[in-house]
Amino acid sequence: MDTLTRLEATIAQRRKASPDDSYVAKLNAKGLPKICEKVGEEATETVIAALAGTDAELTGEAADLLFHLLVLLGAKDIPLHDVLAELDRREGVSGLDEKAARTPD
Numbered sequence: 001m002d003t004l005t006r007l008e009a010t011i012a013q014r015r016k017a018s019p020d021d022s023y024v025a026k027l028n029a030k031g032l033p034k035i036c037e038k039v040g041e042e043a044t045e046t047v048i049a050a051l052a053g054t055d056a057e058l059t060g061e062a063a064d065l066l067f068h069l070l071v072l073l074g075a076k077d078i079p080l081h082d083v084l085a086e087l088d089r090r091e092g093v094s095g096l097d098e099k100a101a102r103t104p105d
């Protein structure tokens, strides 16, 4: 099992833990707006690290961002598999053509 899939399973498990014992449970208890705020915050910190930080700082912020994105997907009941399948679907399609090929909601 790859790292992100393992982390997705851990997050699903820890959502049921006590917010006193678990960051994942604590964040979920605060609700979707707080989770979204954290994803936005970590995205901003990632961009700042890319523009003005070291490679190690960018690596750390990217890990924070991926972790919080998985927490958000979990809170919305969207499996990581669906996101990976969407990326697989785009493989081989030029980025310039991808938007046109995207099926409307």
Ligand SMILES: N=c1c2ncn([C@@H]3O[C@H](COP(=O)(O)OP(=O)(O)OP(=O)(O)O)[C@@H](O)[C@H]3O)c2ncn1[C@@H]1O[C@H](COP(=O)(O)O)[C@@H](O)[C@H]1O
Binding pocket: 007, 010, 011, 014, 021, 022, 023, 024, 025, 038, 063, 064, 067
């Ligand atoms: N990968 C992570 C991970 N990355 C970052 N973080 C936490 O994310 C938080 C982000 O730090 P911030 O300073 O931005 O936020 P904060 O001050 O704690 O909170 P806010 O008040 O800003 O919301 C820190 O508390 C980090 O410890 C993580 N917490 C947990 N995991 C994974 O999730 C698993 C389950 O964790 P628990 O739910 O705590 O058991 C762990 O075993 C890890 O594998």
